[in-house]
Amino acid sequence: MLINEPNYSRVKREVAKIIEEFSIRVPPVDPVYISRKLAINVVFAHFKPSMNSISGFYDADENTIFVNHEEYPLRQTFTIAHELGHKILHEDWAKSNDYRVLLREDTHVTTDPKEKEANAFAAQLLVPRDLLDDYWKTLEVEQLSRLFAVSVPVIKNRIAFEYGA
Numbered sequence: 107m108l109i110n111e112p113n114y115s116r117v118k119r120e121v122a123k124i125i126e127e128f129s130i131r132v133p134p135v136d137p138v139y140i141s142r143k144l145a146i147n148v149v150f151a152h153f154k155p156s157m158n159s160i161s162g163f164y165d166a167d168e169n170t171i172f173v174n175h176e177e178y179p180l181r182q183t184f185t186i187a188h189e190l191g192h193k194i195l196h197e198d199w200a201k202s203n204d205y206r207v208l209l210r211e212d213t214h215v216t217t218d219p220k221e222k223e224a225n226a227f228a229a230q231l232l233v234p235r236d237l238l239d240d241y242w243k244t245l246e247v248e249q250l251s252r253l254f255a256v257s258v259p260v261i262k263n264r265i266a267f268e269y270g271a
């Protein structure tokens with residue numbers, strides 16, 4: 107495997123650990139609860155105008171995920187799960203100058219392997235494979251979106267990723 111390729115098997119392992127540890131059996135998954143139980147602070151913050159294009163970021167020194175309080179709820183949820191992914195997968199990088207905040211307009215289009223891993227971590231944590239198995243054939247994507255409390259694009263990505271559908 108190339109060093110700059112996303113390591114999705116590692117993402118899958120780390121997500122599985124959390125799903126096991128928290129006995130996640132029914133949607134929706136609450137990344138705020140999970141983060142706080144893992145002793146990571148989550149702060150819904152009023153960002154100053156110069157920072158308002160930011161959806162959220164992880165501050166490794168403060169061990170805190172800051173999320174833009176003006177962002178819409180489904181995006182806040184995804185952002186927290188994405189930053190939790192950086193915390194779990196990329197702690198050293200998150201402390202470095204290479205770390206990048208998550209922008210509000212930054213939908214899931216990115217070429218950076220760490221961002222791809224954090225997006226995959228977030229999507230797989232919020233829409234666990236075992237739970238998606240239970241529902242994806244019987245519910246419409248809009249219903250799945252409500253059930254899992256993620257956006258329709260996240261649901262579509264998960265279905266494409268897991269089943270190639």
Ligand SMILES: [Zn+2]
Pocket residue numbers: 188192206207208220221224
């Ligand atoms: Zn990121």
